[in-house]
Amino acid sequence: MSAALPLARNLRAPRFLALALALALAGAALVVPAVPFTRTGAKLLAVIDITGSMNVRDYARDGRPESRLDRAKAALRRLVAELPCGSRVALGLFTERRPFLLFEPIETCGDFAPLDGTLASLDWRMAWEGDSRVAAGLYRAIDMAAGLGTDLVFVTDGQESPPLPGGEPPAFEGKPGAVRGLIVGAGGYALSPIPRYDDRGREKGFYGEADVPQENRFGPPPADAETREGYNPRNAPFGSAAAQGTEHLSSVREPYLKRLAAATGLAYAHLDGPDDLERPVRAAATPRALPGALDLRPVLGGMALAMVLATLGAGRADALRRRLPRILSPSEKT
């Protein structure tokens, strides 16, 4: 019987060739190693504001209010999960007037679990002081990022506490743009009350107007002081009336943050959804070449699958082709 097999013809038949190719591809998928190639990743220092105003619940998740800190944590966790393997992230906390580095850059895939665990357990209770001097903290965070050789992602709502004298931030002394990165504005655009906690960390209502300094009365009085009621150059240089304002309420101080961003050469993005960070961070961060590995198996397997399906399809089409002419027009050649 074997003598009757048209071996030579079979060897040339497209079906055999397709199947043999599929076999070769599947075999290659079994043995081929991952191909090294270069991808772009990021090396970031994420500094997150954990001051009191970050407890404002002006985000909503699943119909429930969510604090700015929780939203920022969710966004950072998502960002870390989405960064390509080999990217590195360092984490710092901001309160008072300086960032506090928790750890130097950690790889985001292999060491994902501890990184994610730390992000999940960030808490305002880690704050060592109550002040929130955003501009000073930002400048120092830029220095820190420069020292670590990373880009900066600084998440804050921009609320200075105590308020800046004259509303003017201190001047930035570094070189704008030397450190690339992003300021992320957290919070809604409408004013919301700031939760207040007792010394054991239990929430006990909200800050009232008289509970927080509404105006910075250190240093020289502002230019309009003379027109204030009860102004006296020696005894009441800021006027006689108690300062009134909305410092006990909080919204994202976007114009202020944009101004800081422009002064320091950083980009600005507003934090909306929890998956909002990846694109602006990619745009703002320095692309860094990372050794990656490309798994070729899906390509090989996909091609093999296409080959097998093609042979089946060809068989089917063959049958149809033989039948169709008869049905349509028996004389027509196909």
Added chain:
Amino acid sequence: MSKHLALFGFALPLALWLLPLALLPLVATGRRRHAVPAVAAAPPDALARWIGATLTLAGVAAIAGLVLGLAEPYRVGERVTRIGIGAQVSMLIDRSGSMNETFAGRQPSGAEESKAAASRRLLAGFVGEREHDLFAVTAFSTAPMLVLPMTDRHEAVRAAIAAIDRPGLDYTNVARGLAMALSQFGTDSGISRALLFISDGAAVIDPRVQDQLRADFAKIRPNLYWLFLRTKGSPSIQDRPEGEDTPQAAPERHLDLFFRSLGIPYRAFEAEGPQAVADAIARIEALERDPIPYTEVRPRRDLTGWAYGLAALGLAVLVLAALAEADMSARRRVERPAEDAPLRRAA
């Protein structure tokens, strides 16, 4: 059954939507079709039926294998308990401003190392010495800060330790730091636990918090090591104060007394220089050298190779079949096939 299924997963489960394609070989064939005048004319042939079934099965296996391969199946990681050398080490590190001074109480200059830099250098060597150690890092000054949860990723732990000689914060608030460091131990039982407390000072523990801490220590029962980085000239743990012996007058001594009263294995190491710190760390390492059961987390295993193996097997059968296929049409090209014969699968 579902318990066994839960052991497996797919990296790209969407590819599984292609799986119905594996049924195609049941309705279509890749082999040559021949028109025969009457199928009934062929004698019943058990071997032919077997071959046909085998080829169909091979087709199903090839497509299913390829589709499964595309979905990248894996066996999920598992936790295996083994006996090894290692411990859960929760490090509680003082980040108050005084840690940035030298052991002589000065600003570091020249060859002199600050206390933080010395502990950073020596702790970095301690981490990763034994591969089965788990570490957690907690920092504290006025408030405790969770730096890293309990993890076996030594690279990450070293990154956290690398950050400890940066400028410190204000004050030393021991009680809350201890509470957080204790909370870093998981609920796993049967694991040797060590709390490594590194500070250059102590503070009064509020009596109200003391009871809570006592309860936590009694529940978790870690081996407690206090590495006290003593600045030259400052009181030692053993020193009794001149006047009244109150916690306010001698916080170090009273913290030591508090630790002793906990009823857990406890040792204090007083280090007055980098060499003493190194000795203390070496001794802690030696003390934690008992064989202990540890949980090994096996990473998930890629099973994609098996899927491609299955596909290759099916394909090999199909290739052989394609090679060994008879071609009756070659013979019939002379004979002209009957036009109205029903098409059947030749097998």
